[in-house]
Amino acid sequence: MTTEHAQQAEHALTPSSYIAHHLSFNAQPVGDGSFWTLHIDTLAMSVFLGLVVMGLVWWVARGATAGVPTKRQAFVELVFGFVDDQVKNIFHGDRHSFIAPTALTVFLWVFAMNAMDFLPVDIFAKFMHSLGFEKWRAVPTSDINTTFALALAVWFLMIFFSIKAKGLGGWIHELFCSPFGSKVWVWPANFLFNMIEYVSKPLSHSLRLFGNMYAGEVIFLLLGLWAATGLTGTVAAAILGAGWSIFHILIVALQAFIFMMLTVVYLAMAHESH
Amino acid sequence: MNINFTLVAQAIAFAVLIWFTVKFVWPPLLKAIETRQKEIADGLAAAQEGRSALEVAAKKSEAALTEAKQKASEIIGQAEKRATQIVEEAKTNAKVEGDRIIAGAKAEIDQEVNRAKEGLRAQVSSLAVAGAEKILRKEIDAKAHSDMLSKLAAEL
Numbered sequence: 502m503t504t505e506h507a508q509q510a511e512h513a514l515t516p517s518s519y520i521a522h523h524l525s526f527n528a529q530p531v532g533d534g535s536f537w538t539l540h541i542d543t544l545a546m547s548v549f550l551g552l553v554v555m556g557l558v559w560w561v562a563r564g565a566t567a568g569v570p571t572k573r574q575a576f577v578e579l580v581f582g583f584v585d586d587q588v589k590n591i592f593h594g595d596r597h598s599f600i601a602p603t604a605l606t607v608f609l610w611v612f613a614m615n616a617m618d619f620l621p622v623d624i625f626a627k628f629m630h631s632l633g634f635e636k637w638r639a640v641p642t643s644d645i646n647t648t649f650a651l652a653l654a655v656w657f658l659m660i661f662f663s664i665k666a667k668g669l670g671g672w673i674h675e676l677f678c679s680p681f682g683s684k685v686w687v688w689p690a691n692f693l694f695n696m697i698e699y700v701s702k703p704l705s706h707s708l709r710l711f712g713n714m715y716a717g718e719v720i721f722l723l724l725g726l727w728a729a730t731g732l733t734g735t736v737a738a739a740i741l742g743a744g745w746s747i748f749h750i751l752i753v754a755l756q757a758f759i760f761m762m763l764t765v766v767y768l769a770m771a772h773e774s775h
Numbered sequence: 776m777n778i779n780f781t782l783v784a785q786a787i788a789f790a791v792l793i794w795f796t797v798k799f800v801w802p803p804l805l806k807a808i809e810t811r812q813k814e815i816a817d818g819l820a821a822a823q824e825g826r827s828a829l830e831v832a833a834k835k836s837e838a839a840l841t842e843a844k845q846k847a848s849e850i851i852g853q854a855e856k857r858a859t860q861i862v863e864e865a866k867t868n869a870k871v872e873g874d875r876i877i878a879g880a881k882a883e884i885d886q887e888v889n890r891a892k893e894g895l896r897a898q899v900s901s902l903a904v905a906g907a908e909k910i911l912r913k914e915i916d917a918k919a920h921s922d923m924l925s926k927l928a929a930e931l
Contacts, residue, residue: 563803582808
């Protein structure tokens with residue numbers, strides 16, 4: 502009786518179960534404890550998109566000619582030039598050895614992952630369902646693990662470049678002696694400020710992207726819910742969904758751009774001594 | 776909002792992608808673009824050079840043309856001068872030659888006249904002697920009066 506009831510409740514499409522279903526990951530345990538879990542959907546989508554996007558660029562770059570470029574190469578060069586210009590304005594060192602390629606990777610990869618938000622939520626879920634995946638989230642950047650992984654990677658790079666540029670002593674010196682000066686009695690304040698900066702950087706970096714993409718996904722889901730309430734709801738949801746999708750084109754590109762810019766800014770700041 | 780092992784996996788994926796881009800994607804694109812930039816810059820510089828060279832050449836050719844024109848007019852002037860000089864010379868020569876020929880002819884004529892006179896003189900004297908012989912036949916001895924006759928012939 503209770504199991505039957507539970508089964509009924511599971512199959513009944515309530516708003517909360519609909520949203521909960523769409524917002525749950527395809528989580529597979531890889532060990533004991535809640536930490537040892539892998540979001541297969543996030544991982545598969547992001548790796549797939551990374552391979553596709555960077556593979557395409559690599560394919561074009563491999564056949565790149567210094568002569569008259571093909572349209573394909575011209576497009577890739579357009580993106581290349583765009584990223585390179587941004588990096589050039591912020592970072593005044595040898596950008597070609599690491600920072601500019603990193604910025605290109607971040608921009609294209611995050612853009613591709615964000616762009617998965619354009620996939621119609623229900624149709625894509627149905628498609629994955631038909632392949633046997635009960636749960637599948639399409640947008641890797643609406644998983645906090647992805648954005649936090651990227652932000653933390655940038656954070657470690659930031660510390661690495663900071664130490665590389667100033668030396669370990671210089672870096673520690675800066676932790677205590679900036680921004681207020683090198684007097685001993687301001688050391689605690691300096692250290693506190695730097696700690697706050699070091700904590701807030703990856704948090705703001707990752708949560709901004711995550712929040713935008715997560716909210717976008719939720720709004721698509723809410724519109725999907727509305728569409729299920731009858732003809733009026735379907736028409737309204739279709740119109741609003743189209744509008745939100747168009748607006749989302751901006752958000753997808755903008756968030757990818759912001760994520761790239763922050764990456765470059767953080768890495769550039771690490772090279773500067775205060 | 777559940778942080779789990781996915782984070783580590785994503786970070787590794789990120790690192791691999793960055794490595795891939797740094798190693799295989801960025802360098803060929805950069806090389807292609809920089810090579811093209813250099814080629815374009817070289818081309819523009821060459822065009823500029825060509826333009827200035829053309830300007831210099833135009834100036835040179837203009838100067839050469841002017842010089843040639845000047846030389847040509849000089850040559851023509853000289854030629855004209857020389858031509859008149861030659862004509863003058865020819866005229867003078869012709870006049871001198873003509874005078875010479877005329878003088879020669881005159882001298883010849885004088886000579887001829889003199890010779891004719893001599894011949895006539897001789898013949899007149901002999902005619903006179905012959906006439907006188909016929910008239911005077913017996914009385915006049917040719918030998919005795921030859922002196923008188925030659926005087927007469929000289930007077931003619």
